Amino acid sequence: MSRRDYFLTLRNAHPIVLPSLLSADFGNLEREVTRLEGVGVRALHLDVMDGCFVPNITFGLPILSALRRLTKLPLDVHLMIREPQRYIERFYEAGADCLTVHIEAVERPREVLQQIRDVGAASGIALNPATDIATLDGCLDLCDLVLVMSVPAGFGGQEFHEVALDKLRHVSRQVSDAVFLEVDGGINTSTIRRCAVAGAQLFVAGSAVFGSPDYGEALRQLSRLAVVSE
Numbered sequence: 001m002s003r004r005d006y007f008l009t010l011r012n013a014h015p016i017v018l019p020s021l022l023s024a025d026f027g028n029l030e031r032e033v034t035r036l037e038g039v040g041v042r043a044l045h046l047d048v049m050d051g052c053f054v055p056n057i058t059f060g061l062p063i064l065s066a067l068r069r070l071t072k073l074p075l076d077v078h079l080m081i082r083e084p085q086r087y088i089e090r091f092y093e094a095g096a097d098c099l100t101v102h103i104e105a106v107e108r109p110r111e112v113l114q115q116i117r118d119v120g121a122a123s124g125i126a127l128n129p130a131t132d133i134a135t136l137d138g139c140l141d142l143c144d145l146v147l148v149m150s151v152p153a154g155f156g157g158q159e160f161h162e163v164a165l166d167k168l169r170h171v172s173r174q175v176s177d178a179v180f181l182e183v184d185g186g187i188n189t190s191t192i193r194r195c196a197v198a199g200a201q202l203f204v205a206g207s208a209v210f211g212s213p214d215y216g217e218a219l220r221q222l223s224r225l226a227v228v229s230e
């Protein structure tokens with residue numbers, strides 16, 4: 001099975017809460033991954049920042065490869081970097097199953113999305129709260145995932161921006177069920193349900209998981225709130 005298909009198997013199980021390792025203990029990544037696997041997480045969200053596209057630097061290829069060796073869970077890699085097209089192949093080789101690039105960081109989104117699919121990963125496009133949703137017109141057919149940011153990309157622990165809800169509703173009307181709708185930033189027990197009602201299926205949570213002494217309980221609580229009956 002291709003890594004893209006592997007990532008797309010998550011479709012059978014949403015809603016899914018993905019812990020963002022940005023808030024994990026970087027001195028004990030193995031322990032963190034083991035703890036997360038132990039409480040049944042379905043996938044991991046990894047935030048790559050370059051200090052240029054966003055004013056923060058996190059980690060890159062070597063850490064991704066190390067995580068790949070630690071787990072078989074699908075790796076959802078959120079690239080907050082300039083010129084992501086230069087690195088797609090290397091991030092794939094390092095172990096990404098889904099690669100998401102920011103619409104604000106690419107001049108030719110269709111080319112990059114196609115490039116991601118061509119290497120064998122699922123393709124994602126992300127947009128910041130301040131970015132007009134219309135910027136996605138013309139590339140949605142090449143997306144396996146649309147990531148609606150509910151905080152400006154760059155840091156964990158920021159407050160949820162309500163504008164994300166309108167965007168989720170808008171995108172969910174525009175795309176088929178084959179496309180994942182993901183939301184990232186400020187997701188907690190008071191915001192997750194509104195995102196689910198607005199159409200999100202994948203929910204990234206950093207502080208709401210790692211800030212809790214019991215990851216399992218935090219994830220279960222979030223997942224319960226994310227279930228909306230049709």
Ligand code: DX5
Pocket residue numbers: 020021022023045047078151152153154155156157158184185186187204205206207208
């Ligand atoms: C922010 C990152 C997020 C971040 C979310 O730029 O993309 O994934 O870790 O953290 P919380 O859940 O704390 O807002």
Ligand code: ZN
Pocket residue numbers: 020045046047078184204
């Ligand atoms: Zn993220």
